[in-house]
Amino acid sequence: MRRERVVVAAVLVLSLCGFAFGAEDAGQDANVTSLTLGPGVVMTSKPYKGMDAKAYPIPLIMYKSGRFFISGATAGYRLLAGESWTFDAVGKWRFDGYDEDDSDDLEGMGDRHMTVDIGGAFSVFGDWGTLKVTALKDALSEYDGEEMSVSYSRTFQEDKLGITPFVGFSWLSNDLADYYYGVRSDETKVGRPAYSAGSGVNWFAGLGTDYKLDEKWSLFAQFSYEWLNNEITDSPIVDDDYEISILAGAMYKF
DSSP states (O other), X not given: OOHHHHHHHXXXXXXXXXXXXXXXXXXXXXXXXXXXXXXXXXXXXXXXTTOOOEEEEEEEEEEEETTEEEETTEEEEEEEEOSSEEEEEEEEEEOOOBOGGGOGGGTTSOOBOOEEEEEEEEEEEETTEEEEEEEXXXXXXXXXXXXXXXXXXXXXXXXXXEEEEEEEEEEEOHHHHHHHHOBOGGXXXXXXXXXXXXXXXXXXEEEEEEEESSSSEEEEEEEEEEEOOHHHHTXXXXXXXXXXXXXXXEEEEO
């Protein structure tokens, strides 16, 4: 896997794992502006044959101003909000895909490109945690499909230490799954037959922790594990039935 793909994919971990602005605190006050920056290290794995997990240093950024926010790989605008719910319009980089020279096993496959997804995110939250439903559609017509995800998270705070377990699932449309995991008729070779991936559901779970050193600095670590559905793992270009993301670093709030 190319270094650039791993580095930019790292910011996606923030938006998945919950250290980005929570549903209950992003952008309701139009007079509030905040910026958080810091160094981090990421390790990611991809399920494609011949791709090994690698670790890289990365810069991290989070920002919000009034109803607008940038949270990891996601930018959004708060359209509606109540005491215990929010609804956001969101745009999100999708870092899935590969270049055929990322792996010898992908030689002869056409590149699968990154894209931008747009859609909406509805969150309900309380002392019991946060339930979030997100619906997205490809905005650049790379895969011309849709994804819907449902996640639940809850933060347990003990003095300066916060622990956030999360769990959820994502439904991938036929077009999305087939674009990133299918094999076209002109891409076949011995041992790699044509394959069309159908829609399916991936489950994921993980844990995030952060520790506040003072009013400005905090340390964090996050781990997420995603179980891939059979439509993906049956593909002749896929070797693993999971994806793993690990992120650790420090953040400074300006």
